[in-house]
Amino acid sequence: MEKQPSFITQARREQIIKxxxxxxxxxxxxxxxxxxxAKKAKVSTGLISYHFSDKEDVLNHTLVYLxxxxxxxxxxxxxxxxxxxxxxxxxxxxxxxxxxxxxxxNVALIEIIFNARTPDNxxxxxxxxxxxxxxxxxxxxxxxxxKETKEFSTFDTKNVSIIIQGAIAESMLMNQxxxxxxxxxxxxxxxxxxxxx
Amino acid sequence: MEKQPSFITQARREQIIKxxxxxxxxxxxxxxxxxxxAKKAKVSTGLISYHFSDKEDVLNHTLVYLxxxxxxxxxxxxxxxxxxxxxxxxxxxxxxxxxxxxxxxNVALIEIIFNARTPDNxxxxxxxxxxxxxxxxxxxxxxxxxKETKEFSTFDTKNVSIIIQGAIAESMLMNQxxxxxxxxxxxxxxxxxxxxx
DNA sequence: ATAAAATTTGATTGTATGATCAAAATAAAT
DNA sequence: ATTTATTTTGATCATACAATCAAATTTTAT
Numbered sequence: 001m002e003k004q005p006s007f008i009t010q011a012r013r014e015q016i017i018k019x020x021x022x023x024x025x026x027x028x029x030x031x032x033x034x035x036x037x038a039k040k041a042k043v044s045t046g047l048i049s050y051h052f053s054d055k056e057d058v059l060n061h062t063l064v065y066l067x068x069x070x071x072x073x074x075x076x077x078x079x080x081x082x083x084x085x086x087x088x089x090x091x092x093x094x095x096x097x098x099x100x101x102x103x104x105x106n107v108a109l110i111e112i113i114f115n116a117r118t119p120d121n122x123x124x125x126x127x128x129x130x131x132x133x134x135x136x137x138x139x140x141x142x143x144x145x146x147k148e149t150k151e152f153s154t155f156d157t158k159n160v161s162i163i164i165q166g167a168i169a170e171s172m173l174m175n176q177x178x179x180x181x182x183x184x185x186x187x188x189x190x191x192x193x194x195x196x197x
Numbered sequence: 198m199e200k201q202p203s204f205i206t207q208a209r210r211e212q213i214i215k216x217x218x219x220x221x222x223x224x225x226x227x228x229x230x231x232x233x234x235a236k237k238a239k240v241s242t243g244l245i246s247y248h249f250s251d252k253e254d255v256l257n258h259t260l261v262y263l264x265x266x267x268x269x270x271x272x273x274x275x276x277x278x279x280x281x282x283x284x285x286x287x288x289x290x291x292x293x294x295x296x297x298x299x300x301x302x303n304v305a306l307i308e309i310i311f312n313a314r315t316p317d318n319x320x321x322x323x324x325x326x327x328x329x330x331x332x333x334x335x336x337x338x339x340x341x342x343x344k345e346t347k348e349f350s351t352f353d354t355k356n357v358s359i360i361i362q363g364a365i366a367e368s369m370l371m372n373q374x375x376x377x378x379x380x381x382x383x384x385x386x387x388x389x390x391x392x393x394x
Numbered sequence: 395a396t397a398a399a400a401t402t403t404g405a406t407t408g409t410a411t412g413a414t415c416a417a418a419a420t421a422a423a424t
Numbered sequence: 425a426t427t428t429a430t431t432t433t434g435a436t437c438a439t440a441c442a443a444t445c446a447a448a449t450t451t452t453a454t
Contacts, residue, residue, distance in 0.1 A: 012431090028320060030227070030312055033411060044433045049413060051431095110322065114311035115227055123225060125307065126372050159384035166367025167360040174359065175323050187356035195388045209401090230441060241403045246443060248401095 012051050013061065016041050020062045024108035029115040034058075059116050063124070066109045071134050073098050078138065084146030088196065089189055091139060095168045096185045106172050136161060143196070152196040164192060209248050210258065213238050217259045221305035226312040231255075256313050260321070263306045268331050270295050275335065281343030285393065286386055288336060292365045293382045303369050333358060340393070349393040361389060 019041035023032050034055055038045045052058045077094040081087045099106050113124045131137065139161045146152035171184055216238035220229050231252055235242045249255045274291040278284045296303050310321045328334065336358045343349035368381055 009431090027318075028312075028314065030314075034413085035411070045412085046414085046434070047432055055412065110311065114307065115225075117225065117227075121224075125370050131375075155388075156380065156384045159381050160388065162367050162371065162381065163364040163385060163388055166363035166365070168363070170359050170363025170366060173322050178328075183353065184356050184359065187353050188360060191352075191357065191360055191392045194391045206401090231443085232441070242442085243404070243444080244402055252442065 009051060012043075012047070014065075016043070016048055016051060016058065017062045017065050020058055021066070021104055021108040024062075024111045025104040029059075029111040056116070059112055062108065063112045063116060066105055066112070067134075069105065070098055070102070070109070071138075074135065075138060078142070084142055084149055084151045085193075085196075087142045088146065088192065091142060092164070092168065092189060092192060093185065095135075096171060096181060096188075099172055100181050110172065136165065139164060146196065155196065160195060163195070167191075206248060209240075209244070211262075213240070213245055213248060213255065214259045214262050217255055218263070218301055218305040221259075221308045222301040226256075226308040253313070256309055259305065260309045260313060263302055263309070264331075266302065267295055267299070267306070268335075271332065272335060275339070281339055281346055281348045282390075282393075284339045285343065285389065288339060289361070289365065289386055289389060290382065292332075293368060293378055293385075296369055297378050307369065333362065336361060343393065352393065357392060360392070364389075 016037060019037050020032070023036050023040050027036065034045045034048050037058065038048055041048075048058060052061065074091060074094040078087050078090050081090045115123075117123050118127065140157050143152065143155075143157045143161060147154065147157070167188055171179070171181065171188075174184075213234060216234050217229070220233050220237050224233065231242045231245050234255065235245055238245075245255060249258065271288060271291040275284050275287050278287045312320075314320050315324065337354050340349065340352075340354045340358060344351065344354070364385055368376070368378065368385075371381075
C-alpha cells in the first residue's frame with residue numbers, strides 16, 4: 001500500500017525528467033551529473049535527491065518516460081488503420097515521423113539505452129530489443145495478423161520484425177545534413193512491401 | 198616526421214587495447230577505469246599513461262583497432278567473390294559471422310561508439326554511420342556494382358545500404374538465448390534478395 | 395663492464411561529483 | 425493563529441578516479 005505521490009512531487013519529477021532529456025541531448029550520458037540536471041531544471045541538487053532515490057533512478061524514470069511517449073504515439077496512429085498492410089506502413093511512417101519531430105527524445109533514448117544497466121548489470125541494449133519491448137510486440141502482432149488474413153506471404157515473423165526494426169533504428173543514427181528522412185521512408189516502405197507481400 | 202614506436206611500445210599498446218576490450222565487454226564504458234584496464238592487462242596504471250596520452254586516447258585507439266579488425270575480416274571474404282550478388286550475400290554472411298565469433302569485440306564496439314565523442318563533442322554514433330564508414334562504402338560499392346551489371350534492379354543505393362546495415366546492426370543487439378543467428382541470416386538473405394533483385 | 399635510454403611501478407595529488415543533512419521556506423492542517 | 429508536515433536549499437562529506445612523478449627496473453648502446 002504505497003500512498004500516491006502528491007501533485008507537487010509529480011510535477012517536480014516531470015520537470016526533472018524533462019531537464020534530464022535536454023541535458024542528455026546536449027552533453028550526453030557520460031558527462032551528465034546531478035548538478036547539470038539541477039541547473040537545467042533550475043532547482044537545487046538536493047531536490048533531485050529528494051524526489052529520486054539516486055541518479056540511476058532519475059535515468060530509469062527518464063527511460064520509461066521516453067519509451068512510453070514513443071510507444072503511445074506510434075500505437076495511436078496504428079490503431080487508426082484496419083488492414084495489416086496499412087498498419088505496417090503506418091507503423092513505419094509513425095516511427096520515422098517520431099524521430100523527425102522528437103529529435104532530442106531520440107538522442108536521450110539512445111544515450112540511456114546504451115549506458116544504463118539493470119540491477120544485475122545487464123545493459124539495456126541487450127535486453128530491451130526483445131519480446132518485452134512493446135514496440136516489438138506491436139510490430140510482430142501486425143505481421144502475424146497480416147499472415148493470418150493472407151495479406152502477407154510466408155516468412156519468419158520474429159526475424160522480419162528484427163529486420164524492420166533495425167532499418168528504423170539505423171535511421172535514428174543518421175545525421176540530418178546529408179540524410180533525407182522522407183526519401184528514406186519511401187524507400188523503406190517500398191522494400192518492406194517487397195518483403196512481406 | 199614522427200619516429201616509429203618501438204616494438205615494446207607496439208606490443209604494450211596492443212596488450213592494453215585487448216585488456217580494454219575485455220574490460221568493456223565485462224563492465225561497460227561507464228564503469229571502466231584505468232585501474233580496471235591495468236588490472237586486466239596485469240600492468241600498473243602508470244604504464245597506461247606512459248603509452249597513451251590519456252584515457253580517451255586508449256579508447257580511441259581501441260575503437261580504431263576494433264573497426265579495422267571487423268572491416269578487414271569482411272572485406273577479405275567479399276574480395277573472394279566475383280558477382281555483385283555473391284558479394285552482397287558474402288557481405289551479410291561475413292558481417293553476421295563476425296558477430297558470432299567476436300562477441301566481446303562487438304560489445305566493446307557498441308560501448309565505445311555510443312559513448313566516445315570527437316574533440317568537438319559529437320558522439321561517434323552520429324558521425325560514423327556515413328560516407329566515412331568504410332563498411333558503408335563497401336556495401337554501397339557492391340550495390341552500385343550490381344546495378345551496373347544489371348544483376349540488381351533499380352533502387353536508391355544509399356537508402357538501401359542503410360536498411361541492410363540496420364538489419365545487420367540490430368542483430369548485434371539481440372541476446373543469444375532466444376536468438377538464432379543462423380536462421381536470422383537465412384531470413385535476411387532471403388529478404389535482401391527480394392529487395393535488390 | 396659501464397653508461398645512457400627506455401620502460402615500469404605504485405604512491406600521491408587534485409578534481410569531479412553523488413549523496414547527505416541541518417536549516418530555511420513553504421504549504422497544509424487544526 | 426499556531427502547529428505540523430512537506431518541500432527546497434546549499435554547503436559539506438566521502439569516494440572514485442585520472443593524471444603525475446620520483447624512484448626502481450630493465451633494455452640498449454658504447
